[in-house]
Amino acid sequence: MEGEKAISLLAELYKQYPKHYVAVDCSIFGYEDGELKLLLYPRGFEPAQGKWSLMGGFVQENESMEEAARRVLLQTTGLKDIFLEQATAFSKPDRDPGARVISMTFVALIRIDIHDKDLVRESGAHWWPVTKLPALIFDHSEIVTNGLALLQQKASIDLIGKELLPDMFTLMQLRNLYEAIFQKTFDPGNFRKKVLSLDILERLSVKNTKESKKGAFYYKFKSGDYGLRSERIVKFP
Amino acid sequence: MEGEKAISLLAELYKQYPKHYVAVDCSIFGYEDGELKLLLYPRGFEPAQGKWSLMGGFVQENESMEEAARRVLLQTTGLKDIFLEQATAFSKPDRDPGARVISMTFVALIRIDIHDKDLVRESGAHWWPVTKLPALIFDHSEIVTNGLALLQQKASIDLIGKELLPDMFTLMQLRNLYEAIFQKTFDPGNFRKKVLSLDILERLSVKNTKESKKGAFYYKFKSGDYGLRSERIVKFP
C-alpha cells in the first residue's frame, strides 16, 4: 500500500534525529497529622548519596508518560486510580549528571490512610512535612516547588480533599488541610459558609466527638462526579 | 575521583532503559484584523498530505526543550525573545505513525505586525483564524485546543496584549483582542475601568483618529516588568 510506504519513509526521515532518555518524576503529596507531606526516597548510592529524591522511573517503549507515572506509583504505594496531573517538564541537558535525561513531572495526591504502608517502609521511603524538606538530588527541589504551586492553584479552583482526606471528614479537618496547603489560616465561619455554598458536600448523620467537645458532623463528597460537570470556580486566596 | 566513577556507574545503570524521539510542537497565536489566528504549515507529503500541522522540530542533544522551541520559532518567524510557555506533553505511543515520538507542546504569542512575513510565506505557512481551522495531522487539533485553553487561562490571570498587540494600542483594540480570545463580548465601559484599575497601562498623548470619529487615546504597557513583580490577579470574565 501507498500509506505503508509513506509511513516507512517517515520513519526513515526521523532517523537523523537523536533519541533521549525520558523519565517521570512524581511529587507525591499526602495529608497526615494536620500537615501536608511529601513522599521521598533515600538515595543509597553515589552521586548524591544521603540526599533524598522523588519517586520516578523511565518511560518504556509501549507506555505513555502518564502510564509510566501510574506504573511507578502502583509499584511504590500499591495504589491504583490515584489523582495524577501533569506538571512541568524539566529538560536542561545537564540536569542529571549520569546522562542527558528529560523528565516529565507529575503531581500525585495520595490518601495516606489507605496506601500500602509496608511497601513504602520496605523501600526506606519517608513522608516529609513540606515545611521541613531535606536536601534533594539534582533539580528535585525545584520540581517540588513547582508541584506545590500547581497544587495550590488547583486547590484554589476546585475543592480538593476527596483525594487527600478519609471518606468522612469534619469541616475543621478540611479547613486544616487548606491551611496546610496554603500555609495560612482561614476564618472558620467564613470557610464553612464558602465550602457549603458550593453544594458538593453532603452532611452525614454521624458526629466526630473526639476532636471537639461539642462534636462536629462528618461530611463526605457527594457522589456523581463533580469537578467534571460543574462549572463552578472556587476562589481561595 | 570517586565522584566521576560514581557518575559513570550511573550512566551504566541508565543503559538498560529505552530512548525516545522527543519533539516540540508550538501553537503559535497571533492577532490580526480583529481575529485570533494560528500559524499552520501545509503538509507536502504522505501520510496526511494536504492536512496542516503545527510548527515543530526534534530536540537535539545539547538543548533544552524550551531552547528547541525557540530555535524552531526563530527559524520560522525570524523572531527572538517571544513569549513562550510550556503547555502539555503528548506521549501516547502511537500518536505519530512514523515512530514513537513524545511531543512537548508550547504556546507562543507573536506580534503579527513585526514578524518576518517573507520567511513565513516562503514556507507556505498560513495564519488561520482559530474559529475556522482546517484539518490537522495526528493529534495536533487536540494540542491546539489545549493551547487555546491555556491561553484563555493566562489571559484571565494576567493582562496579555504586550505579546500580541503593537506597542501602542487603543483600549478598544485591547478589548477586541480579549473578545477574540474568549469568543464573547465585554462591556466597553466596564472593560475600560477594570483594565485601567490595574495600573499597568500608561496613557500616551497621541490619539488614534482612524477607528473612531472622536479619537481614542493610545496606551502602552508601563515599562518595568509587571507580571513578575505584581501579585495582582485579574479575573476575566
Place this chain on the structure above:
DNA sequence: CCAAAAGTGTTGCTTGTACACCCATGT
C-alpha cells in the same frame, strides 16, 4: 466553671454588571 470548637448571624467593604448618559466628530 472554663476552654475550645461548632455553628449562626451581622455589618461593611469591595467588585462585578447592567446600564444611562454626555462628548466629539467624520460623513
Place this chain on the structure above:
DNA sequence: ACATGGGTGTACAAGCAACACTTTTGG
C-alpha cells in the same frame, strides 16, 4: 443631523472579610 465609538457616572447585586455571639461538652 446622526451614527459611532470615547469616556464617565450610577445603581444594584454578589461576594468576601472581620468579628460578635450562642451552643455544647469534656476536663
